[in-house]
Amino acid sequence: MTSAYGGIRWGTGLNRQFQYEKSQSRIGATLWQRPDLYLKNSPLFAADKVTTPLVIMHNDADGAVPWYQGIEMFTAMRRLNKKVWLLQYNGEDHNLVERKNRKDLSVRLGQFFDYYLKDGQPAKWIKDGLPATEKGKDWGLGFE
Numbered sequence: 001m002t003s004a005y006g007g008i009r010w011g012t013g014l015n016r017q018f019q020y021e022k023s024q025s026r027i028g029a030t031l032w033q034r035p036d037l038y039l040k041n042s043p044l045f046a047a048d049k050v051t052t053p054l055v056i057m058h059n060d061a062d063g064a065v066p067w068y069q070g071i072e073m074f075t076a077m078r079r080l081n082k083k084v085w086l087l088q089y090n091g092e093d094h095n096l097v098e099r100k101n102r103k104d105l106s107v108r109l110g111q112f113f114d115y116y117l118k119d120g121q122p123a124k125w126i127k128d129g130l131p132a133t134e135k136g137k138d139w140g141l142g143f144e
Contacts, residue, residue, distance in 0.1 A: 004066050
């Protein structure tokens with residue numbers, strides 16, 4: 001909430017401050033009036049308390065939430081040695097539109113939950129990760 005507060009929503013050009021003060025987040029004060037509430041409600045500042053494995057999907061054309069915030073949370077959790085994966089679909093907005101991307105996300109979520117909730121085998125992307133340089137070449141969906 002602190003890093004996006006002064007930004008704009010790319011699709012509309014609207015300043016984000018209203019959504020934190022009066023709309024979606026309903027904090028009821030500006031960042032300067034109640035910085036404690038912005039810090040308390042910003043997930044990044046509680047990353048050290050996360051114990052559940054987490055999959056983050058955040059796309060580079062997201063006009064609703066700044067893309068770098070997904071990266072910030074991912075890198076924070078990696079720095080803290082947490083179990084975290086970042087799925088990022090190029091050219092996609094807040095929600096996936098491309099059928100191939102929706103299918104890919106569905107497969108990955110199924111594999112993730114099968115592994116963590118049903119004691120299934122981990123897919124390669126879960127076990128070893130998938131470097132960005134291999135994106136589109138190796139999908140990492142197989143089991144090795």
